[in-house]
Amino acid sequence: MKITEVTQPSEQALFEALDAENDTGIATSDLVKIVKSVNGPFSAPMSGDEMIARLEAALGEHV
Amino acid sequence: MSNPNPAVVFSEGPLWMESVVSARKDTINILQKIKEFMDYKSQNPLALFGGKDTPLAGVSGSPYSKYLPKARKAHLTPDISIIYELSGKNPTTIKLLGVFTHADLGTGMPANKKRSEQMAKRLAREDIETFLKSLL
Numbered sequence: 100m101k102i103t104e105v106t107q108p109s110e111q112a113l114f115e116a117l118d119a120e121n122d123t124g125i126a127t128s129d130l131v132k133i134v135k136s137v138n139g140p141f142s143a144p145m146s147g148d149e150m151i152a153r154l155e156a157a158l159g160e161h162v
Numbered sequence: 163m164s165n166p167n168p169a170v171v172f173s174e175g176p177l178w179m180e181s182v183v184s185a186r187k188d189t190i191n192i193l194q195k196i197k198e199f200m201d202y203k204s205q206n207p208l209a210l211f212g213g214k215d216t217p218l219a220g221v222s223g224s225p226y227s228k229y230l231p232k233a234r235k236a237h238l239t240p241d242i243s244i245i246y247e248l249s250g251k252n253p254t255t256i257k258l259l260g261v262f263t264h265a266d267l268g269t270g271m272p273a274n275k276k277r278s279e280q281m282a283k284r285l286a287r288e289d290i291e292t293f294l295k296s297l298l
Contacts, residue, residue: 146168153179155193162193
């Protein structure tokens with residue numbers, strides 16, 4: 100098993116984990132969508148310059 | 163010209179941008195402070211940014227030690243800290259979780275443990291459990 104499989108479980112693993120205890124009446128596939136949308140990932144890595152440019156654009160200022 | 167293969171890269175968490183925009187309302191130079199932090203860490207991610215670049219967990223048993231054991235906080239101003247985590251080598255990724263005041267973090271004087279618990283869960287993204295339970 101790769102470490103990424105532990106830290107970033109696949110959609111299938113997430114489905115199986117939720118399905119094992121899902122007695123909610125909500126389809127497990129829908130619960131998977133909810134988990135993925137709320138438990139948002141970190142952004143793709145970027146350089147410091149790129150990150151600052153993103154912040155400048157969001158704040159409308161230049162440093 | 164930026165380095166196409168930097169040894170240090172940055173990644174933002176779900177609360178990062180929201181927290182920066184919020185901090186900017188009261189702290190006009192917050193972006194400059196963030197840039198200083200990022201420039202400094204880009205040179206050496208393990209170097210301490212000032213005298214108050216410490217583990218966020220603080221005392222044993224705090225909510226942050228439970229939910230964010232690897233997170234660190236570095237002061238950008240006397241009241242605002244940047245919360246981050248380091249991972250990997252070549253490149254080292256600095257995960258930016260947010261910029262928060264002592265009051266936000268529940269670490270002011272006096273400390274607000276309930277606030278710390280709430281923020282620790284938000285930053286650790288474990289509020290998903292509460293969210294799912296609310297559906298049941």
